[in-house]
Amino acid sequence: MTSQTSAPPPRTFAGTPPSAPRGLVDVRRRPTTWTGLWFVLPFLAFYALFLLWPSVVGLGYAFTDRSLAGGETSFVGMDNWRESLTDPDLYGSLWNTLWFTVLSVPLMVLLALGLALLTDHARRLGWFLRLSFFAPFVLPVAVMTLIWNWMYNPSLGLFNGTLERFGVAGPEWLFSEDTAMFSVVIATAWWQVGFNYLLYLAAMQSIPKDVYEAAAIDGAGVWQRIARITLPMLARTTALIAVLQLIGSLRVFEQIYLMTMGGPNFATRTVIQYIYDSGFVGLRVGLASSMAYIFMVLIIAASIAQFRLFSRKEG
């Protein structure tokens, strides 16, 4: 550990790459004692027991035929890995997860940006708009899915009922392989966009007013000010939101599980659900663990790639 002198730590957020904590740990101040360790210990105990230990043990399980139903466990070498890596259903669920991510990330970044711009300009409605755009974020997932499943109901729901009034036959929403994923993405956007929206709003309101005033004096209209000042100054925030949203979207499970159970015909089954199905329905702990590891490696790789890209932009 080199002592990184008095240069201020780089301004980073929650996602600093794990390989670069140097600038963050300033070692100069205190002589080495054990006191600090006592403070860190409780957290480390939780961390070791509930995160590290399962990670290590899970890796071990992946080389056995351990079953959740009990019974004898024996070492099976690479069998689980071979089975996972050649399992078309795993690739199917990976594809569904990616498809959800590809659809939801741009939508939830751009929608958040749009709603925040709207709120930033319609200041007098600020309280109302913040309430309506952010409130869904605090709803438990099951509340969200109960409401949206009801609205999506093909024969009795609000959407198709309203469309019918205009003589339009509505889609099957969650009940068709073609529309199920889109329906889930729309509901997810309504539910979760509020967080990204607040991040954008906070960033917009920290842009100094005189920049806008100077631009106004130079005759820049509203759209020009948005394009030339607001958007460029939001680049960092956009990168942060995109990273967080990507990681969040790759981990999708619960709203899809509650809305479609992964159907119809597995068209919306995500990787996490497949791991759940293999472990808790199929009871195959070993197989589920190997899948979990394959997926974990993919997620970590994606996160690190994003962080790299992101920190390059910063520097």
Next chain:
Amino acid sequence: MAAPATTSAQRAASAPARTPRPSRKRRVTVGSAALYTVAALAGLLWFVPLLWAFATSVKPEGETTVMPPSWFTPNATFEAYAQVLGRGDIIRWTMNSLITTTIVTALTLVVCVLAAYGFSRFDFRGRGWLFALVIGGILIPPQVLIVPQFVLMTQLGLVDTYWGVALPQVVAPVFVFILKRFFDAIPRDYEDAAKMDGAGPLLVLWSVILPLSRPILTAVGIFTFIGAWNNFLWPFIVINDPEMMTLPVGLGTVLGQYGIQYAQVMASAVLGALPLLVVYLLFQRHIVTGVAGAGIKG
């Protein structure tokens, strides 16, 4: 909203000058009217799902499936709420959520604050790599560990218990990172006076650092609370006994139970939404500034 004082002649007169436009007011009448209309409509549109849930929940059961759907019923009733509350599940689940969420929030705050303080203010052997290890934990998606975590819970005998739900959720490396960053920014001078008076490290933390960290502590607390309250996957796995279910897990089973009694289903949804909506309304300011200050995501 109109600007009666400025006649069009005056505006025309000031127009050629062009530079320091005093004509903000004109945009209020033209552009802003459109802007505010769009904003108000978007805000209302976002409320549609919640309003529709409420509209359905106050209909008599026979009217919920009448097509085309109507927003108002002349026979509004709270019958569905009475039915749902009378069954008692939802109250039980809410209590379970309250208990587990309180444990998670309290433990997370204590454990993460101590760790952040330790990493921020002390040098000790292994600090560098321990901190790197903690930060690396941010990358591990806990969702992929459900199987070994569940096996661990069976071994510890914590399946179907409050502790089983709560304990694994206490591991929140992100909060250690955020809190440490905040503590790092507090100048050391503040602590010196206390130390001169002979205060030990715990007292310094309690009487100097924590009072200065109130906004970040509130933000971390609120987000831990929301995250734990709404966590679905882990309680869903570790709880099988309907008596022990948390609110989100219990509500997930509602559709199967009440079937096509949509007024009751929506009444449960509204009741399930209420606790955190109230928390949100109470803490709105802290949530907004918390997001602004930290960029936390559970």
